[in-house]
Structures are given as structure tokens and as C-alpha cells.
Amino acid sequence: MAFAIVRNLIKQEKIIVEKKTKLIEELENLIIEEFQKEDKLDQEVREILSQYMEKIRKENIEYQTMFRMIKTKLAKERNIVL
Numbered sequence: 001m002a003f004a005i006v007r008n009l010i011k012q013e014k015i016i017v018e019k020k021t022k023l024i025e026e027l028e029n030l031i032i033e034e035f036q037k038e039d040k041l042d043q044e045v046r047e048i049l050s051q052y053m054e055k056i057r058k059e060n061i062e063y064q065t066m067f068r069m070i071k072t073k074l075a076k077e078r079n080i081v082l
Contacts, residue, residue, distance in 0.1 A: 002027035037080050045071045 002024045009015045017023050045067055049056065056063060075082050 002031060034081070038082065041071060041074055041078075041080060045074065 005027060006015075006017070006020060006024050010017060010020070048070055049063065049066060055061075056066065072082070074080075
């Protein structure tokens with residue numbers, strides 16, 4: 001993914017790069033960090049929802065809808081781009 005991004009930016013003349021490999025590595029690390037942030041956020045949302053599972057069942061609330069709502073809210077509060 002990082003390779004394709006860098007290749008396209010260079011091809012479109014959006015960037016000029018001396019060390020393409022280094023830029024690709026840095027971009028890969030950034031992408032991995034962002035995915036890890038999202039994974040951590042997902043886990044936190046699951047933990048929050050687990051505390052309310054009984055209420056979710058009783059009130060027939062759709063789990064996935066609640067998951068998305070909570071995740072979106074937390075992401076916005078923490079400036080995490082989804």
C-alpha cells in the first residue's frame with residue numbers, strides 16, 4: 001500500500017523524493033500505527049459494550065449500530081481518522 005501511494009505521488013509529480021525506500025518505510029510505519037490505533041479503539045468499544053450487554057439484549061438494541069456509534073464518538077473525541 002505504501003509503495004503504491006509513493007509511486008503514484010511521484011508519478012503525478014506531487015512529491016520529489018531522494019530516498020524512496022526510506023519514505024516507503026516511514027509511510028508503512030505510519031499506516032501500521034493508524035491501524036493499531038483503530039484496533040485499540042475497537043477493543044475499547046467492545047469493553048464498553050460488554051458492560052451493557054444485558055441492557056442491549058433487554059431493549060433489543062442492535063449491537064453493530066451501537067458499536068459504530070460509540071466508535072465514531074470516541075474517534076472524534078480523540079482525533080482518530082477512521
